[in-house]
Amino acid sequence: MRLVFAGTPEVAVPALDALLASDRHEVVAVVTRPDAPAGRGRKLVASPVAQRAEEAGIEVLKPAKPSDPDFVARLTELAPDCCPVVAYGALLRPGTLEIPKHGWVNLHFSLLPAWRGAAPVQHAVLAGDEVTGASTFLIEQGLDSGPVYGVITEEVRPADTSGELLDRLAHSGARLLAATMDGIADGSLHAVPQPAEGVTLAPKIAVEDARIDWTHPALRVDRVVRGCAPAPGAWTVFRGERLKVTGPVKLLPDAAELAPGELAVGKNSVRVGTGSHEVELGEVRPQGKKAMRAADWARGARIESGELFGEG
Numbered sequence: 001m002r003l004v005f006a007g008t009p010e011v012a013v014p015a016l017d018a019l020l021a022s023d024r025h026e027v028v029a030v031v032t033r034p035d036a037p038a039g040r041g042r043k044l045v046a047s048p049v050a051q052r053a054e055e056a057g058i059e060v061l062k063p064a065k066p067s068d069p070d071f072v073a074r075l076t077e078l079a080p081d082c083c084p085v086v087a088y089g090a091l092l093r094p095g096t097l098e099i100p101k102h103g104w105v106n107l108h109f110s111l112l113p114a115w116r117g118a119a120p121v122q123h124a125v126l127a128g129d130e131v132t133g134a135s136t137f138l139i140e141q142g143l144d145s146g147p148v149y150g151v152i153t154e155e156v157r158p159a160d161t162s163g164e165l166l167d168r169l170a171h172s173g174a175r176l177l178a179a180t181m182d183g184i185a186d187g188s189l190h191a192v193p194q195p196a197e198g199v200t201l202a203p204k205i206a207v208e209d210a211r212i213d214w215t216h217p218a219l220r221v222d223r224v225v226r227g228c229a230p231a232p233g234a235w236t237v238f239r240g241e242r243l244k245v246t247g248p249v250k251l252l253p254d255a256a257e258l259a260p261g262e263l264a265v266g267k268n269s270v271r272v273g274t275g276s277h278e279v280e281l282g283e284v285r286p287q288g289k290k291a292m293r294a295a296d297w298a299r300g301a302r303i304e305s306g307e308l309f310g311e312g
Contacts, residue, residue: 001081116144147191214261247283
């Protein structure tokens with residue numbers, strides 16, 4: 001098939017690579033979000049998908065909106081059979097959806113209908129799911145509600161951060177998307193409507209959602225830290241300033257002497273009380289500084305046992 005691939009962030013690059021490597025399809029163009037400011041200089045930088053496409057010598061389209069007339073006209077000229085999508089980041093309107101013969105097929109990082117929305121992997125970790133996966137489905141006007149072509153499953157490991165889990169899903173999902181294109185091309189694959197039961201939503205995680213509530217049980221604190229890593233990053237307040245908790249915490253089920261948010265500083269460890277038992281901090285990032293071991297932070301900031309998180 002003639003394909004026009006739509007995607008923007010780094011997580012979409014493995015899928016683009018898988019389709020470029022296929023001898024059954026031709027990627028004739030890539031659609032991605034416009035260049036965005038990045039880094040300290042806030043210079044405009046092309047998306048990871050755009051950079052990969054340019055390396056491969058493929059035409060790159062960067063419409064401000066996918067409904068822009070110039071983009072719609074160019075997409076019509078390209079006459080794609082199908083438009084595979086991974087984390088493109090813009091809403092597709094009916095007129096655009098109807099251009100490719102086989103529609104727009106999205107790779108979504110959940111087992112639909114679970115975790116429809118922008119942050120399925122983060123919500124899977126936050127909810128303590130033991131198994132998640134990825135699905136390919138035909139895009140329609142509803143939120144991730146279209147009929148499903150195929151799924152793969154992935155175990156959520158006890159220490160997984162959202163970033164680590166998403167990286168694995170990006171690669172296994174890339175193979176699923178390529179196989180879906182093969183099945184659509186030869187007519188062996190047909191989309192099946194999603195069940196009406198089991199729908200859960202996964203909206204974008206806001207910064208305020210990532211604030212740690214130390215009165216919650218230790219297991220919940222652990223999930224917030226892992227689920228919000230690397231973005232937006234779990235955080236707390238210490239001495240009136242925001243402190244990011246960037247590394248997973250260690251659960252200490254046999255220790256429950258500290259009050260929620262209370263610190264106990266040892267030579268090589270920093271323990272914190274929660275609503276259940278204590279946790280040991282892994283890595284933290286003070287405002288304006290780089291991430292560091294919690295023990296090094298405590299030593300440098302001259303933190304004393306008995307001080308509290310969450311004040312201010």
